[in-house]
Amino acid sequence: MFNFHFECARCGMRRTLPVGGDSIVGACPSCGATHRIEFFPALLRASSGQRAENLVLDTESSCFFHPTKRAATACEGCGRFICALCEIDMGSQHLCPRCVEQGHASGTLEPLKTEYTRYDQIALVLAVLPLLFFYLTLFTAPMAIYFCVRHWRQDAGVLPHGRGAVMTAFVFAVLEVIGWIVVLSWLIPFIGGTW
Amino acid sequence: MRAGTNPYKRLPGRARKLFGLFSNARQQLWLGPDHLLVAEVKAYTERYKRYYLKDIQALTMCPTNAGRIVNAVLLGFSGLFLIPVLLLFPNRHLPSLEGLALPVMILLAGISALFLLFLFGNVLLGPTCICHLHTAVQAERLSALGRARTAARTLNLLKWSIESAQGRIQPEDVQDFVAPRWEDWPPGSPDSAQEPNREG
Structure with missing residues (x-):
């Protein structure tokens, strides 16, 4: 029996629906909200985990982490033989738990990247927003330049961002710094004369 | 990752939870070669969730009344500011209102027109809906798909991917069951569908 459990998006009532095809359109009996549901074959797959097979012959390769289990594949990161239990499917790669751990710690494993800070946006805000209160740019323009230079070579993250924001921020910040140099070089002799 | 080599394709959908009133x-939604990337963008950080296409069990879409409610509220506010104008207009030459009217x-x-402008925009965006993506362990709300037209387009793209x-669910996979009828469910009985009608 293939049942699909879900909550009505409007009234929150929990429903169970037997899967009879690849889609259904109907109204929730309690609130009348129309639902369109598309089903996919993953719903019909057994949700049991992998089971590692025991070694049968002495000549068979065994898992690096479980010496009594038969090796199912080789880790694409370190080359160690691993059993079905240790094999982690990372989309296009099959890795062992140790390589996954190391990849997560070093941030080199793309499918494990879950967060990204947009330093280019921070630099852009620091360069542009304080123009409303021009005197703030004396402090924020160097900060924007710092963020631009420090994170210029930073990995652009998982999504395509381009370098438009960081370049705009850099140009604005440099112009603001030049402006301040001009203003201060004009002001300093003037102030010095009054001392 | 360089922009030129990025494998992701942006899917339509820009809606925000509660019209973005209480949160920025x-x-x-980005479609990768083998997964859907749901990116939550908040201020200067992006958080990613990956849903592998082979693990997605179902997509649901449910139209809501939120758009109509917002339309009524905007129309109400617009009227609220327009009524005094209509009342003032015939009496604008009264000495007590001179110079102020x-x-x-x-x-x-102007305020009334602003609300009307928002109302017009909301009407143009169309009806609202709630979409969910279901896997074996969770149901993720796709808040980017808040408008029915965009949601239908995106869900069709996702369905194809x-x-x-x-593959598709074949009739022989589920041949023991007749197509489910929504009317078979008694309201408030979650397990009412445990014994579906069997063919033959």
Whole structure:
């Protein structure tokens, strides 16, 4: 029996629906909200985990982490033989738990990247927003330049961002710094004369 | 990752939870070669969730009344500011209102027009809906798909991609069951569908 459990998006009532095809359109009996549901074959797959097979012959390769289990594949990161239990499917790669751990710690494993800070946006805000209160740019323009230079070579993250924001921020910040140099070089002799 | 080599394709959908009134967080949907990337963008950080196409069990879409409610609220506010203008207009030459009536009327009419503009925009965006993506362990709300037209377009794209990865449910896979009828469910009985009608 293939049942699909879900909550009505409007009234929150929990429903169970037997899967009879690849889609259904109907109204929730309690609130009348129309639902369109598309089903996919993953719903019909057994949700049991992998089971590692025991070694049968002495000549068979065994898992690096479980010496009594038969090796199912080789880790694409370190080359160690691993059993079905240790094999982690990372989309296009099959890795062992140790390589996954190391990849997560070093941030080199793309499918494990879950967060990204947009330093280019921070630099852009620091360069542009304080123009409303021009005197703030004396402090924020160097900060924007710092963020631009420090994170210029930073990995652009998982999504395509381009370098438009960081370049705009850099140009604005440099112009603001030049402006301040001009203003201060004009002001300093003037102030010095009054001392 | 360089922009030129990025494998992701942006899917339509820009809606925000509660029309973005209480939060600046927004969700973006990106389709990768073998997974759907749900990016939660908040201020200067992006958080990613990956849903592999082979693991997605179902997509649901449910139209809501939120758009109509917002339309009614916007129309109400617009009327609220327009009524004093209509009341003032015939009496604008009264000595007690002289010098004050015109600027006040312009201000009120302007605010009313602003609400009408939002109303027009909301009507153009179309009806609202709630979409969910279901896997074996969770149901993720796709808040980016808050408008029915965009949601239908995106869900069709997603359906095509998921079926490319998984195939379609074949009739022989579920031949023991007749197509489910929504009316078979007694309201408030979650397990009412445990014994579906069997063919033959």
